[in-house]
Amino acid sequence: MKESMSIRVRVVLLANFREIVGKREIVEEIDSDSTLGHVLEKLAEKYGRDFQKIVDSKTGVISSEFLVSINGRIARDASIKLNNDDILMLTIPAGGG
Numbered sequence: 020m021k022e023s024m025s026i027r028v029r030v031v032l033l034a035n036f037r038e039i040v041g042k043r044e045i046v047e048e049i050d051s052d053s054t055l056g057h058v059l060e061k062l063a064e065k066y067g068r069d070f071q072k073i074v075d076s077k078t079g080v081i082s083s084e085f086l087v088s089i090n091g092r093i094a095r096d097a098s099i100k101l102n103n104d105d106i107l108m109l110t111i112p113a114g115g116g
Contacts, residue, residue, distance in 0.1 A: 055097050
């Protein structure tokens, strides 16, 4: 029986996400088999508001209204598996409508 290990990911918050949370960065401890979607869901439960809009509930993809990156690479797929020490960044694309 393999126990699920936990890993840590750093979440860097920019724009209104920083205002909502009141910090520039938080560390989330998650199961080692967690996906980007799991972390975003956890943040939505904790903080609500804009965090709930990041993943489009119909398609499961990250809404184009938001910019999410993992270790500097833009992510649109919420089912990407995360690794220990990954750095997620949440922000809003500059210059929107």
